[in-house]
Structure formats: C-alpha cells, structure tokens
Amino acid sequence: MSSSPSATASARGTGLAGLVVGLCWLAVLFDGLDMFIYGSVLPHLLATGTFGLTADQAGDLGSYATFGMLVGALTAGTVADRIGRKKLMVGCVTLFSLASGLCALAGGAEVFGLGRTLAGVGLGGLLPTAISMVSDYAPRGRAALTIGVLMTAHHAGGILSACVAKWLIDPVGWRAAFWVCVLPLLFAPVLARFLPESLSFLVAKGRTEEARELATRYDVELPVAKSGKKSAADRWDALANLFRGGEWLQTLLYWCASFGGLLLVYGVATWLPTLMRTEGYALADALTFVVVFNVGGIVGMLIAGRAADRFGAPRISALWFALTAVGVYLLGVHLDQTLTMVIVFLTGVFLNSAQTMIYATVSLRSTPDNRATAVGWTSGMGRFGAVFGPWLGGQLLAAGNGDWGFTAFAITGVWSTVFIGAAALRSVKPGVRAGSGQELVGSH
Template sequence: MSSSPAVLSPRGSRLALLVVGLCWLAVLFDGLDMFIYGSVLPRMLEEKALGMTSGQAGDLGSYATFGMLVGALAAGTVADRIGRKKLMVSCVALFSLASGLCAVASSVAVFGLGRTLAGVGLGGLLPTAISMVSDYAPRTRAALTIGLLMTAHHTGGILSAYVALWIVEPLGWRAAFWVCVAPLLFVPVLAKWLPESLSFLVARGRTDEARELAARYDVELPAAATGKPAAGARWNSLLGLFRGGEWVQTLLYWLASFGGLLLVYGVATWLPTLMRGEGYELGSALTFVVLFNLGGIVGMLVAGRASDRFGAPRISSIWFALTAGGVFLLSVHMPLALTFVVVFLTGVFLNSAQTMVYATVSIGSAPANRATAVGWTSGMGRFGAVFGPWLGGQLLAAGKGDWGFTAFALAGFSSMVFIGVAALRTAKRSGTGSPDRKLVGAH
C-alpha cells in the first residue's frame, strides 16, 4: 500500500504543486544563505574584514556547517513531534535573523555566532523540506520531485554570486548579508499557505485536521495508525534505523553522506578562493560559482529522472565516481574554456550525487520515521560538512591550496564506495538484483 497520499483529482495535483512550490522557495533562500559566505569570502579576505585570516575563514565556514549538523540532527525528531510546517517556518526565520547578526558583526566572534545560528536554521530546513515533498510526491516520481526541490538550493547559489557581483562592489560585504535577511518577508506566506504533512497529522491522532485537508484537495488519507504515539515513539523512530540488520545499511548511508557533504561544502566554500589562487579575477572566479550551480540544477533533474528509473543508490554511486574525477581535474591547469566545462560538469554530478543519498533514504523510509531517517543521515553527514571548509582553510593557510581539490576528490571516491555497497546490499536483500525495486515498494 502506498505510504503517501494518492492523488485523485486535479485539485490533489494542485496540493502537490503548492507544497513543492512553497518548499522550493524556502530552499532557494536556504541556498542563498549557504553560498553567500563563499561568494563574498574572497573580498572579505582581500579587505581583511574583521581582521580575518585564511585559517579563521575556514573555521567560520565550519561554524555554519556545525550549526547545520545540530539543526539536521534535531530536525527529524522535532519535525516528527511538532510538525514539519512549524519547523520549516521557524528555520526560515532563524537563518534570516542570523544573517542580520552577520551584517552588523563587529568581530570575528560575533560573525561566527551569526553563521552558527544560521547553520542551525539551514540544517533543519533541508531534511524537513525533503520529507514534506516526499509526503505529497507521486510514487513513481519521488526522486525526480526531490531533485526538482534541490534545484532551488543551487538557484540560490547562483543568486549569491550575482549578489556578490552587483552589491558587494559598491556597498561592501555587509550588504550581501542584509540581502539574506529578506526571506523574513516569506515567513508569513509560508505560515499561511503551506499545509501540514498528512502523514504527520494522522500519525499524531489529528485526524479531523487531516480529513479536512484531504477533503479540501480531494486526496486520500495515508494509511497509518490514528492513535497518538507514546512519549518515547520519536526515539523508537531512531532505534528503528538500527534494528536487525538495518544498522549496517544506516551506517553506510551515514558514511556516504559524510564524504558527500565534505565534498559539497568544501567546494562551495572554497571554489571562488581556490580559483583566485589559480590566477583568475574575482569576476571569473564567481563565474565558476554560477556554472557550478547551473550544473547542479541540470544534475538534479537528470539524476532524479534516472533514479526513478534505475534506482537512487545506483545513480548516486556513479555520480560520485564522476564527481571525484571532475574535482581532481580542477587541480590541473587547463585552458579557461575547458575549465568552465569541467566546473559545470562537476556541478552536474557533485550536487545531485549527495541529493540522491537523501532520496534513497527518504523513499525507503516509512512515513512515521521518514523525517528522522533523512534528518539523521543529513546530520551525520554534517560532520563532513564541518570538516570540509576547515580542511580547505588549513591547506590554504599552509600554502597548499591546490591539494584541496585532491582531498575533496578522495572524499567523493569514498562516498562512491559506501553508497555502492549499500546498493548491492539492498539488491541482495530484496532478491531482485535491482536496488530500486525495494525502495519503490517501501515508499
């Protein structure tokens, strides 16, 4: 039986579009806030803003990702208890206000506090939005819908580059963080129009609200227990990831996520700076950010469609292998046009490889603990996200910036191995030889 609502009418399709559209805008702001630091970092280092050094810059990038670790780990449990809508609204408000703190910061310590708080909001939003759209996505288009959602993250990355180009030059780096306060205007829209997860409402015993929402859009209620869960139920969701033989699969997903997020956030933080170190001007270095995120948008759509057909873990493993090759090539001096092509293709594979790890976990999870499973996979991967910016800063401070690309490539290779082993285990346990068949059935 399907674990997500079956769409029975055009009005049901309208509900799915409403959820995906609002979540897409929220993730767009998430991407803008996430990438803005990397986009303005070359200028901050040039100006020695707040007395910042290269080593401190890497530390500050890690503060944000540490906050994301906390937010992601808490998100699943909190969302499964208070609801995904409330958590999403709170996360958008938090990272917007935290950007305001960065804009007025008078020291590295205050700026770091702002980035840490922003990270908590950013880390909590993404797995919650993925879980929300998974609830309403058509069964046969689940991975594609998640991929579509994640195009917003990279659209935000592109927007961050243009904010750096158009605003930082005349107004200074603080103005870029004031732009990131603007999503506060979106908070009332999200609070008014985003519906709560039907699976959450039914699981919490709020059946009247669920029936009213289902009736309004002519969708079917998900099959789930209608009783209110016990106080320890949220911990049962986490323990369920380790029962029986599931602990091996869970650890493989966590390790794949660690390497993937080390790669994603290491490159996102240091790409413009490393490219400037190779002799490119700021405008050219920011062009790499645009191409990288354009590749991410294309990659999300291609990977999502391919994953719905061939299985998310299989596509993720192949994509990580291609990513490792592309990132390694960035350490090799090439003609500018060829470098543009490599950066674009690396963006295609890198960003969607990690997203398909989330898709694998989300599609294969039951509604009752989907947010917990995705949140903890994202959260454990955030250790890699913390380590990546720090590693890049340390290598740059030691005068070995070109080794950064090699280190990030090795992280991509390790994720290829872990998610590949997870795919083989899934195929063996399902007895079908096809990793995706079990996942689709579970959804």
C-alpha cells in the same frame, strides 16, 4: 464542452497543491541563498582582511554554519512533532534571516560566527521539513518528481548567492550581500498565511477530520495513521538492527560514503570561488563558476533519479563520485577558461546528485519499518563530513597549500567511490528491485 464538477474540483485541488509546492520551493531557494552566500563573499573577506580573517579562521567560520545545520537537522523532527511542520518552517525562515542580519551588523569574527551558527540551525531544520511537507501535498503519483524539483531550489539559491555577490560587493560592500539574505524575513508572513499544516502532523495529532478536509481540498491522498508511536526502546532497537548479522558492514560503508559525500558538497560549496581565485581567476570569473556549478547541480538532480531507475542507485552513486573526483582534480589544473567552465558544470552535475543516490541506496536496501532510521543515521553521520569540509579547505590554505585544495577534495571523491562501490558489490536484499531509485530523492 464544459468540464464536469469533479474534474474542475480536481484541477482546482492540483493548483492548490502546486501552490504549496511553490511556497516550499521559495523557502528552500532562500535556504540555498543563505547557505552559499558565505562562500560567495569569502574571497572578498580574505582579500580585504575583514575582521583580520585568516584562511584557517575562515574555514572555522564555514564549519560553524554546517555545525548549526547538524543541530537543526537532528532537532527538526522532534520540534515538528510538537509544534507542526508549518510553524517550524516559518520559524526556520525567520531564524536564518535574522541571523544574516546579525552577520551584516557584525563588528568582529565572533559575532559573525554566532550569526552563521544560528543561521545554520535554521537552514538545517528547514530542508527536511520542506521535503516532508511537499511529500504530503505532492500531486498524485508525482511525489518523487516533486521532491526532485524541490531540491533544485537549493542550487538555484546558490546561483542567486553568486549573482548577489557579483552585483553588490564592489559597489556597496560585503555587508549588503547579507542584508539581501534578511529579505526572506518578509516571506515568513506569506508562509504563515498561505501554507497549510502538514497532513501527517494533523493525522498524528488525531485531527483527522481537519486533515481529511485539507486532503480533499488539495486533491491529495490522506496519510495513513501510524499504529502507534515508537518508544525510545523501539527507536534504539531500530538502530541496533543496522548492526545485526552482516548488516554492520553495510551500515558502516554507507556512513563512510555519506561522510565523504557531504564533506565534498559543503567543502566545495564554501571554497570553490576562493580556490579558483588561488588558481589565478578574477573574482567575477570565480563567482561565475559558482553559478555554473549550481546549474550543473540542478541538471544533475533531474537526471540522477532516471539513471538510477535504469542502472541502480548504488552503481550510479559510485560512478558519479568517481567522475566527481576526476572533475574536482581537473579544477586544480589551469586550463582554458571555456574548458574549465565545462568541467565545473559537469562536476556540479555529478557531485550534488551522487550524495542523493547514497540516500536512495540506503532506502532501497532497508526494510519499511527500519527505513527512516537507516536514512536518518546515514544523513547524520554525513553531517560530520559537512562540518569537516569547510574546515579542511581553510587549513590547507592557511598552510600555504591552496593548490592541494582541489586534490584533497578529489581524494575525498575517491573515498566515497570506494565505500559506496563496496556497498554496491554486496548483494541486494531479496524482494528489492535494484534498479528502482524512486523511493527517495533525498536531501543534503
């Protein structure tokens, strides 16, 4: 029996939407590769004395990229509103690819640091833009699932970074790893050619017919035009609402939890292979731990939302952070290698999705008109933790306290457990279903 024309058109549209999601997934994969590559080559840089690098300087360099990500994340929305999300994604991929080339060519720590900072700007701008893009083009009824799948690409990039380091550093040298990170530059023209413009951007710019034609072709819903653009006063009023009445305490609890969560995410991502080296593991084994950690991150992203749907995002976030603290602490105990692999995997499962559940919690407790502000500021405050995490690891190693590295990160896990747990104990607003975690899958 032949398919009806409408069914055929729907299937074709779903396939085209899948292409958009696939392109965004690859872009985020390259984002993850570029983000994690520094941590993967860092043990070699320190062991060989490249650039005369000391542990505290290495921590500073790690923070340069996360500071750049802070700048990129804060400016991405404004730039995207002006030039469109498609152009911004192409620009971000181009920027972090060329910046990696600068790192590969660097003759000193200053130029290398500049390259990492510029790469961070591109990395910070890409992820939220890609999430917005797939939200527009996700198959009908699968927006949350699609964003969750997109987030797995970041951890797949972490796996790829460890593999690149294992394959290239010994036979070719550390610069080759950064040259691999330049290859996504070849992907930028592919994005420019095949990625459509964001539907939300087109609608906001009054290009409604163009947006409607794309929505029909890709078989997705057309975003509803906003009634009006918020003025600066409106935006500041939305921020002030986070502190009115009893909300100030809840807001600060979320911000403190997010600070600790992103400190953990980026601190562990930067220093995991180096800290495992200080525990006596060979470089190849330390890089294998990075692979296992990110495999755990992928699994965690796929199960966290379901767990939050059943038990509530705040409870899951608090429990996940507590289990992360235990796991990170145990990494500082030299156990049987197989058992250590299991602990690394479980730590990856809990750590990466614990932060995501903070965003889900904030989204659930916010009113629709204040949700974007609440989530954005929670993420923004967390970014300061992302800058602090790599620096903290470097300072501990430089002071000869490398053994305290995992302990310090474990304490941070307890920190976030306490703050998100305190938020979970406060009553949920009327009309908000505590067990739902689908409104936001979130990003780092």
